[in-house]
Amino acid sequence: MPLCPSCEIEAGDWESIASHMAGMGDSCHTMWLNRNISISRISPGELAVSLERFFRAEDGLGEWVRRKVVERIYSGPHPFIAAMQRPSRAILLGYVYEHRHFLTNWVQVLSSVIYGTDDERVIGYELANIATEYVNGAGPSHFELLLRMGESLGANRQDVLASQPLSGTANAIRVWRGIAKERSWVETMAAMHSLEFIADRRVKVLGASVHYFNVDILDSDLYTPEARKFLREGYEADSYHASEAMKLVEEHALGQMVQRVQLTVLKSLDAVSTYLNSRLERARMLEGSS
Amino acid sequence: MKIIVNGREAGTRDTGCALCGSTWGDYYEEIDGQRLFFCCNLCAKGFTNIAEGIKGAWGPFEVLTIDGSYSTGRHCTAMKGDQRRTFFVRFTDNADIEVFRQEQ
Ligand SMILES: [Zn+2]
Ligand SMILES: [Zn+2]
Numbered sequence: 001m002p003l004c005p006s007c008e009i010e011a012g013d014w015e016s017i018a019s020h021m022a023g024m025g026d027s028c029h030t031m032w033l034n035r036n037i038s039i040s041r042i043s044p045g046e047l048a049v050s051l052e053r054f055f056r057a058e059d060g061l062g063e064w065v066r067r068k069v070v071e072r073i074y075s076g077p078h079p080f081i082a083a084m085q086r087p088s089r090a091i092l093l094g095y096v097y098e099h100r101h102f103l104t105n106w107v108q109v110l111s112s113v114i115y116g117t118d119d120e121r122v123i124g125y126e127l128a129n130i131a132t133e134y135v136n137g138a139g140p141s142h143f144e145l146l147l148r149m150g151e152s153l154g155a156n157r158q159d160v161l162a163s164q165p166l167s168g169t170a171n172a173i174r175v176w177r178g179i180a181k182e183r184s185w186v187e188t189m190a191a192m193h194s195l196e197f198i199a200d201r202r203v204k205v206l207g208a209s210v211h212y213f214n215v216d217i218l219d220s221d222l223y224t225p226e227a228r229k230f231l232r233e234g235y236e237a238d239s240y241h242a243s244e245a246m247k248l249v250e251e252h253a254l255g256q257m258v259q260r261v262q263l264t265v266l267k268s269l270d271a272v273s274t275y276l277n278s279r280l281e282r283a284r285m286l287e288g289s290s
Numbered sequence: 291m292k293i294i295v296n297g298r299e300a301g302t303r304d305t306g307c308a309l310c311g312s313t314w315g316d317y318y319e320e321i322d323g324q325r326l327f328f329c330c331n332l333c334a335k336g337f338t339n340i341a342e343g344i345k346g347a348w349g350p351f352e353v354l355t356i357d358g359s360y361s362t363g364r365h366c367t368a369m370k371g372d373q374r375r376t377f378f379v380r381f382t383d384n385a386d387i388e389v390f391r392q393e394q
Contacts, residue, residue, distance in 0.1 A: 022314075025315045031330060031360075033312075035360070039307075039313065039314070039329075040312075041313040041314050167388060270361070
């Protein structure tokens with residue numbers, strides 16, 4: 001039985017959900033329709049068809065998530081991704097200062113998935129992900145590579161570690177922590193790993209006009225070896241990570257949980273957009289001060 | 291005040307929400323003696339924040355063009371006579387001002 005994508009009340013069919021949504025008129029329902037269906041009012045009948053189509057995941061939940069990531073982040077594309085086609089030093093430093101907070105929160109939220117599940121494969125998967133992102137083992141962690149990129153661009157490591165997140169980053173982190181606290185581990189897992197699809201090499205196949213960053217950077221002398229190393233690691237790891245995670249999510253998301261996962265992923269994509277704005281904002285602040 | 295949202299006149303039930311252009315919802319608010327249509331109370335709050343911010347920074351204006359969206363922020367150009375000023379505005383989820391700055 002479908003859920004209202006805004007308040008999550010249950011109804012027998014999409015027609016009932018559509019009438020309910022069109023009749024509510026409050027900011028939550030209206031904004032959901034604006035962001036996901038259309039800013040033009042349509043009849044409840046047409047809306048029912050649109051909603052059913054919006055949530056249909058014939059080729060699997062993982063593919064649905066991948067498509068939404070491209071629609072949300074790459075139609076435009078997002079201004080931060082536009083800036084990453086030829087990033088200035090300030091843009092990369094903005095990345096460093098804000099992403100430091102993102103990564104700490106990342107492992108904290110993934111820990112809640114481990115806490116919530118009894119599936120040993122999920123526990124193993126998330127522990128491996130946390131190790132790659134956060135723990136220096138055979139090689140430097142993603143976090144360490146981020147700090148090294150910052151240092152290579154002139155930022156002081158202690159200064160990066162001691163900095164406070166900008167408000168957009170803090171708000172996004174609040175959303176992700178809220179998801180970890182209030183939603184099931186399956187939804188939390190999907191919400192977090194959907195974000196790794198942003199750097200997926202396949203985004204262009206799904207209609208994006210550009211990649212997450214201009215891949216020529218990886219071989220360009222214009223960027224420090226540390227910056228290239230950081231970007232390369234993400235480029236090679238994220239799509240593998242996300243696909244594996246989504247397979248586990250698909251196994252556990254049955255019945256109504258499919259739509260709950262979809263709704264939670266959309267919340268996470270709104271949050272990441274806010275977060276990416278903060279990287280730009282930080283870059284602007286750094287430009288102004290240098 | 292004439293309002294143009296993403297290239298189209300807005301502010302009535304037919305033309306759409308004065309901030310985002312949406313024709314969903316049913317919310318009105320009087321701003322400077324003009325009854326404007328909004329899709330929801332948050333858009334009304336956001337619009338008021340923009341109008342008040344520009345009036346505070348520059349003064350009253352006759353035309354306001356708003357280009358952009360909730361996720362990336364909005365470039366707002368206020369005009370009076372042959373003068374104009376553009377501001378970049380982004381809101382929090384609650385339609386409070388997160389960024390407000392004059393451009394060029
Ligand atoms: Zn509802
Ligand atoms: Zn609106």
